[in-house]
Amino acid sequence: MAKFLIVEARFYDHLNDLLLDGARTAIEAAGHDHETITVPGALEIPGAVALASDSGAYDGFVALGVVIRGETYHFEIVAGESARGLMALSMDGVAIGNGILTVENEAQALTRARRTEKDKGGEAAKAAIAMLDLKGRFG
Numbered sequence: 001m002a003k004f005l006i007v008e009a010r011f012y013d014h015l016n017d018l019l020l021d022g023a024r025t026a027i028e029a030a031g032h033d034h035e036t037i038t039v040p041g042a043l044e045i046p047g048a049v050a051l052a053s054d055s056g057a058y059d060g061f062v063a064l065g066v067v068i069r070g071e072t073y074h075f076e077i078v079a080g081e082s083a084r085g086l087m088a089l090s091m092d093g094v095a096i097g098n099g100i101l102t103v104e105n106e107a108q109a110l111t112r113a114r115r116t117e118k119d120k121g122g123e124a125a126k127a128a129i130a131m132l133d134l135k136g137r138f139g
């Protein structure tokens, strides 16, 4: 049994609850354990994963969040830099799945957060599980 840390940026409570449901369901269905921590926003997720990974307490990580475009360039920064940070961790051998939704509006987020539709939370968890399996094979 592996232990996953879900790192969620709780910017939109109702959307995060759906993403968490999907991720937790996927991890449990695969027979693994999980814990969850919350950070202020998506920009803080990579740093939190780096800190937790250094602790050696977790086998894999799932990043969850919702970034909805506003009026300024900040969307590009938050969406792009959070993804870049997670990719850097992945390239450094951290088993991680990216479930940070980067969308134009809440409607797009809702259909992607629900387990009954696109289930991006479950998708991210399954990606983290797959990367952990690869780590065991090649690590």
Ligand SMILES: Nc1c(NC[C@H](O)[C@H](O)[C@H](O)CO)[nH]c(=O)[nH]c1=O
Binding pocket: 009, 010, 011, 040, 041, 042, 043, 044, 065, 066, 067, 068, 069, 078
């Ligand atoms: N606008 C959204 C943010 N912005 C906050 C940043 O992620 C960060 O917490 C802040 O810049 C302080 O460093 N975060 C989201 O997760 N979603 C958004 O829509």
Ligand SMILES: CC(=O)[C@@H](O)COP(=O)(O)O
Binding pocket: 067, 068, 069, 070, 071, 072, 073, 074, 075, 078
């Ligand atoms: C993704 C964001 O940071 C966004 O919600 C901020 O909105 P705004 O660009 O209108 O300040």
